[in-house]
Amino acid sequence: MTSVISIEQKAHVIVDDTEAIAIAHQLAAEFVKGDSERDREGKIPVDEVNKYSQSGLWGITVPKEYGGAFVSNATLAEVTKIISEADSSLGQIPQNHWYIVESIRLDGTEEQKRFFFDLVLQGKRFGNAFSEIGTKSVTDVQTRLEKSGDGYVLNGRKFYSSGALVADWIPVIARNDDDKTVIALVESDTPGLNVIDDWSSFGQRTTASGTTIIENVQVSQERVIPHFLAFERPTTQGPIAQIIQAAVDVGIAKAALRETIHYVHNYTRPWIDVELEHGYEDPLTIYNVGNIVIQVHAAEALLRRSGEYIDRAIAKPTDSSVAEASIAVAEAKALAAEAAILTTNKLFELAGTKSTLRQYNLDRHWRNARTHTLHDPVRWKYYAVGNFYLNGVNPPRHPWL
Structure with a gap:
């Protein structure tokens, strides 16, 4: 490993x-x-x-x-x-x-x-071995935790394993003998557990991810969490998963905005149809920077708001409070993803052709935004929010909402 x-x-x-x-x-x-x-x-x-x-x-x-x-x-x-x-x-x-x-x-x-x-x-760290590829959906888990003597034996293969290469423990999502979703917590040096450093995405390149292969790994009862229970009652498991995703996207947007302001101030030339000395005096550039600043600040505000909703749901977890937290996070995630894509695109539009040179590596922000925002589709965030407010339908309970 x-x-x-x-x-x-x-x-x-x-x-x-x-x-x-x-x-x-x-x-x-x-x-x-x-x-x-x-x-x-x-x-x-x-x-x-x-x-x-x-x-x-x-x-x-x-x-x-x-x-x-x-x-x-x-x-x-x-x-x-x-x-x-x-x-x-x-x-x-x-x-x-x-x-x-x-x-x-x-x-x-x-x-x-x-x-x-x-x-x-x-200071010990959990990685993850959650998602698989080649299945009908992300919830179609083929990895199995089967009873064996006083404990269990774990077998499967995972494709997305962010953090696993630098983890002390690797939690593995699996189905048990009752076809229920559980988490098996496995120490990283356990025989039969192997994480391969083969992550090849063009973005989020250094997330210490890779393919996790699990072959006849022995797991004791004390290392198994009945994960299915978190979604059979109102809990904050899903909203907490999603608020972290949203926060990553807002961070990417802020990084791209920082780079845009720096580059425009130091390198960008004004367009030929305006008689100005500096690129940062260009009125259309000023307008565009104002637009992306507003989008980023709005995403930050929704992020804070969604955290407050989660805290209220933790204090009093009910169908209503957890649904409101999930919807608040969905709003934050939708805007965070769109702000990240907008800001990383505008970076090059406002900075100009020179900003695409390899020496600046500014494309990493767009690559990171494009990759990370694919973890769960924004279109379904809008659907959940609209269905909640228009039809009074609570969102489903799972880690993606």
């Missing part, structure tokens, strides 16, 4: 939302310096991931009764957005880690909570 295990030093434990955001800004200032080079070389960000998890940010959603800060979901989204603006691959890597923390909070046994939350606070 090609993997990198986290360093043994225990991670810092963050105490509150303010500290989490401050540390995210500190790390982002460092991570942004090597973003373009890592993308160009397809380099797995081992050192950066170690710093990220050792900072304590990967433990901020651990409940307070288990020693964590249990920050608001607005803060979780803000942290993800800040890191994603610096490097959207780094922003995406802990997405499924936080998803698993929520899964354990919702449906783990008391023993599992104590054990895994302690590991998370120490």
Whole structure:
């Protein structure tokens, strides 16, 4: 297995939302310096991931009764957005880690909570082996967890495994003997588990993803989470999965906006039909920058709003509160995706032909936006929002809404 295990030093434990955001800004200032080079070389960000998890940010959603800060979901989204603006691959890597923390909070046994939350606070990382290809839909899971003696045996193959190459534990989505969806938590060095470094997308190149092959992996009962339960009752499992996705997209949009302003101010020439000295004086350029700024700020506002809805649903999980949280996140995700695509397109339109030169590598923002926004279709976000407000239909319960 090609993997990198986290360093043994225990991670810092963050105490509150303010500290989490401050540390995210500190790390982002460092991570942004090597973003373009890592993308160009397809380099797995081992050192950066170690710093990220050792900072304590990967433990901020651990409940307070288990020693964590249990920050608001607005803060979780803000942290993800800040890191994603610096490097959207780094922003995406802990997405499924936080998803698993929520899964354990919702449906783990008391023993599992104590054990895994302690590991998370120490700095241990969850990757993922969730989605497969070649099936009828994303929910058509072929990986199987079958009873074997006192435990289980796990077999399957996963295609999308963000973070698995730098994970200590790899959670695997599988079907059990009752055809129910479960999560098997497997240590990364377990015999029969192999993650191949073969991720070849043109965007999000350094998310430490690859194909995960699972062959007769032994799993104990204590390492299995009954994941299906999270969607048989109103929970925030789905909205939390989606708000992190939305935050990555907003981060990409902010990075592209930053690059646009810098490039236009320093390199762009005014168009020949206006007698101006500088490109940044061009009235149509000014208009377009104003438009994308408004779109990005609107996406940020919806992101914060959706975090507040999730927090209310956590405090009082009902059919109504969870549906409202899902819809709020759907609104944020729809606008975040469109802002990311708009901003990364406008970067080149406003900067001009020279900005496409390989030496600037500005196309990484468009590539990242185009790749990441494909995780779940925006058209279905609009459908869910419209059906909710027009017809009073609650959205379905799953990780994609």
